[in-house]
Amino acid sequence: MKRGKIVTFVCIVFLLLVCFVWSYFYGHLPELLPHSVSYFKFLRGMSAFLKIFPAVLCTAFLVDFSVFFGRNDENSTQRFSAQMFVHYKKIVVTSLFYVFMMSMATLVFLPKVSRAIAYVQRQPDLFAMYFAMAKENKEQGRDLLAYRLMRLAAQINPNSAEVQTLKTKYEIESEHIVDSEALVEIPVEKIPFDEEISSSANCLELLQKAKKAFSEERWLDAHYYASMAVRIANPRDISRSDAEKTAAEAWRKISEIKYSGDFELASVFNRKMEGYNAYIRADYLESYYIFNELKILQRNPDPDVKRYLELSRKNLEKQYFFFDECEDLHRYETVSNLYFVIKHEDKSCEVYFAKGVTDLKKQGNLVRFLRDFSVTYFDGSGTFVKQLSVPYAKMLSVDSSFFNRSQREKWSLDNSETLQGFKYVPYILLSSVNRESNVGISKPAYKYATGREADAEECSYLVVPMNFADFGKIAEASNGAENMDLFSLMSFVRIASKYGYSTEVFNMILQEKILYPLSLLLLLLLFANMAWNYRISGNSLFKFKWTLFIPFFVPLVILFMQTTFFVIRQLCLVITYHAGAEFSLLLAISVEILFLVMLSVLFLSRKE
Numbered sequence: 311m312k313r314g315k316i317v318t319f320v321c322i323v324f325l326l327l328v329c330f331v332w333s334y335f336y337g338h339l340p341e342l343l344p345h346s347v348s349y350f351k352f353l354r355g356m357s358a359f360l361k362i363f364p365a366v367l368c369t370a371f372l373v374d375f376s377v378f379f380g381r382n383d384e385n386s387t388q389r390f391s392a393q394m395f396v397h398y399k400k401i402v403v404t405s406l407f408y409v410f411m412m413s414m415a416t417l418v419f420l421p422k423v424s425r426a427i428a429y430v431q432r433q434p435d436l437f438a439m440y441f442a443m444a445k446e447n448k449e450q451g452r453d454l455l456a457y458r459l460m461r462l463a464a465q466i467n468p469n470s471a472e473v474q475t476l477k478t479k480y481e482i483e484s485e486h487i488v489d490s491e492a493l494v495e496i497p498v499e500k501i502p503f504d505e506e507i508s509s510s511a512n513c514l515e516l517l518q519k520a521k522k523a524f525s526e527e528r529w530l531d532a533h534y535y536a537s538m539a540v541r542i543a544n545p546r547d548i549s550r551s552d553a554e555k556t557a558a559e560a561w562r563k564i565s566e567i568k569y570s571g572d573f574e575l576a577s578v579f580n581r582k583m584e585g586y587n588a589y590i591r592a593d594y595l596e597s598y599y600i601f602n603e604l605k606i607l608q609r610n611p612d613p614d615v616k617r618y619l620e621l622s623r624k625n626l627e628k629q630y631f632f633f634d635e636c637e638d639l640h641r642y643e644t645v646s647n648l649y650f651v652i653k654h655e656d657k658s659c660e661v662y663f664a665k666g667v668t669d670l671k672k673q674g675n676l677v678r679f680l681r682d683f684s685v686t687y688f689d690g691s692g693t694f695v696k697q698l699s700v701p702y703a704k705m706l707s708v709d710s711s712f713f714n715r716s717q718r719e720k721w722s723l724d725n726s727e728t729l730q731g732f733k734y735v736p737y738i739l740l741s742s743v744n745r746e747s748n749v750g751i752s753k754p755a756y757k758y759a760t761g762r763e764a765d766a767e768e769c770s771y772l773v774v775p776m777n778f779a780d781f782g783k784i785a786e787a788s789n790g791a792e793n794m795d796l797f798s799l800m801s802f803v804r805i806a807s808k809y810g811y812s813t814e815v816f817n818m819i820l821q822e823k824i825l826y827p828l829s830l831l832l833l834l835l836l837f838a839n840m841a842w843n844y845r846i847s848g849n850s851l852f853k854f855k856w857t858l859f860i861p862f863f864v865p866l867v868i869l870f871m872q873t874t875f876f877v878i879r880q881l882c883l884v885i886t887y888h889a890g891a892e893f894s895l896l897l898a899i900s901v902e903i904l905f906l907v908m909l910s911v912l913f914l915s916r917k918e
Contacts, residue, residue, distance in 0.1 A: 375841035533560035651810030741770035
C-alpha cells in the first residue's frame with residue numbers, strides 16, 4: 311500500500327503540472343484586463359485540476375488496490391473469509407479519506423475558484439460600463455456621481471493612465487460642488503441616538519440628567535437633556551414645566567458666555583451654537599460638518615465639540631454613509647449578481663439587484679455594501695413603473711419595532727407574515743456624503759415609465775419588508791445553487807419561492823449535494839470490486855512506467871463517473887416525482903444505502 315500511495319501522489323502532482331502548463335501556455339484566453347491575465351491563468355489551471363482531481367484519485371485508487379490485492383490474496387480461499395473483512399476494512403478507511411478529499415475539492419474549493427474566474431471575466435465589461443457612465447454623468451453635470459463612477463473604473467483597471475487622469479480631474483472638480491437642494495425627509499426619532507440615554511427614558515429621567523449637568527456647569531448638556539425631556543413629555547406631565555425652566559436657565563448661562571466680550575471666544579462659540587442648534591432640529595449633516603470644522607480649528611480640546619461631533623456622526627450614519635467607506639470594497643466581494651423579488655398582496659412587486667456585495671464587521675455589527683444597486687418597481691399587471699439606482703448602497707439591520715405606524719404601513723411591515731417572523735429588517739442607505747467637508751450629497755438616480763411624472767417624495771433610504779437573515783441566504787443563492795454549502799442550501803429551499811427562486815431546482819441540487827459523498831463511496835466500492843477482478847499478479851514486479859498509462863485511463867474514468875452520477879440524478883428525479891419533495895431525500899438515501907450494502911456483500915463474497 312505504501313507504494314500505491316506514492317503512485318497516487320505522483321499522479322496528483324503530474325495532474326497539477328499538466329493543468330498549469332496547459333493554462334499558462336496553450337489555453338485560449340478570453341478578453342481580460344492586462345493586470346488580470348496571470349491571475350486568470352492561475353485560477354483556470356486550478357479549476358481544471360479540481361475538476362479532474364476526483365477522476366485521477368479514483369484511477370489511482372483502482373490501480374493501487376489492483377496491485378495490493380494481487381500481492382495479498384493468498385488467504386482468501388473461501389467466501390466471507392477473515393482476510394476479505396481485513397481487506398474490506400482497509401477499503402472503507404481509504405475510501406472515506408478519498409471521499410473527504412474529493413468532496414472538499416468539488417463542493418468547497420471548486421465553487422470558490424469558479425466565482426473568482428467569473429468575476430475576472432466580467433472585469434472588462436464592468437470597466438467599460440463604469441467608464442462610459444462616468445463620462446455620461448459628467449456631460450450631464452452630475453460631477454459628484456461622475457467622480458464616484460470613475461473611481462470604480464480606476465479600481466477595476468488601476469493601470470489605465472487615462473482613467474487615473476480623469477479620476478483625479480473629476481475628484482478636483484467634484485469638491486467644489488455643493489448640493490443646495492432641500493434634504494429629503496428622513497425618519498427622525500424624538501430623541502437622537504445617544505448612548506447615555508436609554509431607549510425607555512422618560513421626562514423625569516432626562517430632567518435629572520439635565521439638573522446634574524447644570525450643577526456641574528455643563529450648560530450645553532443641561533440644555534440638551536432638558537430640551538429632550540420637554541420633547542418627549544406628555545402635556546400633563548408634572549415634570550414638563552420643571553424641564554422647561556431648567557432649559558431656560560441653561561440657555562441663560564450659555565448666553566452669558568456669548569456676550570462675555572471676548573471676540574475670538576464669541577466667534578467660536580457662535581459657530582458651536584450653530585452646530586448645536588442644527589443638532590437639536592435633527593439636521594445632523596449640518597451639525598456634523600460644523601463640529602468637524604471646529605475640531606480641526608480648535609487649539610485646545612473642547613469637550614462640547616468632541617461630544618456633539620460624535621453624536622452628530624452617529625445620528626448622521628442613520629441617514630447617509632461616507633464616500634470613503636466603500637473604497638476598494640470590490641476586492642472583498644463575496645457575492646455577484648444578487649437579485650430577489652418582494653411581492654405584495656396587490657400583485658405589485660419590486661426587483662432588487664446588486665452586481666456585488668461586500669460584508670464587513672463594524673463594531674460587532676454586520677454591514678453590507680451593495681455595488682451597482684438598483685430597485686425596479688412593477689405594478690399589479692407587471693408593467694414597469696420606475697427604477698432607482700446608485701453606484702453603492704449601505705445596508706444595516708434595524709429592529710422593525712423602531713418604526714411608527716405610518717412608516718410600517720408605507721414599507722408593508724404590518725402584514726400578518728411580518729408580524730409572525732420579521733424581527734430585524736434591512737435598512738438600505740442610498741445617499742452618501744464626504745467625511746471631511748460638505749461637497750454635496752450623492753443621491754440615487756431615478757428613471758420613470760414613459761408618461762409617468764416623478765414622485766414628489768424620493769427617499770434616500772429603503773426599508774425592505776423581509777427578514778434581515780433572509781438576505782444572507784439570498785446572497786449565497788445568487789452564486790448558484792451548486793455553489794452553496796449544504797446547510798445554507800437546506801435553509802434556503804424553504805424560502806426560495808417567496809423571493810422569486812425555483813424551489814424544485816434548489817431542492818434537486820440539495821439532494822445531489824447530500825448524496826454526493828455517499829455516491830462517491832459507492833463508486834469507490836465498485837472500483838474495489840473491479841480492482842479485485844483485475845488484480846495484478848503478485849509474481850509481477852511493479853514498474854513505475856506503468857503510471858504513464860494512467861492518463862489514458864482517466865478519460866474513461868471521467869466518462870464512467872459522469873454516467874454514474876447521471877443515473878443517480880435520474881433516479882432522484884424519479885423518486886421525487888413519485889414520493890414528493892418531503893420524502894424524496896429519505897428514499898434516495900435509503901436506495902443508496904441499499905446499493906452500498908449490496909456492493910459490500912459482493913466484495914466480501916469474493917474468493918481467490
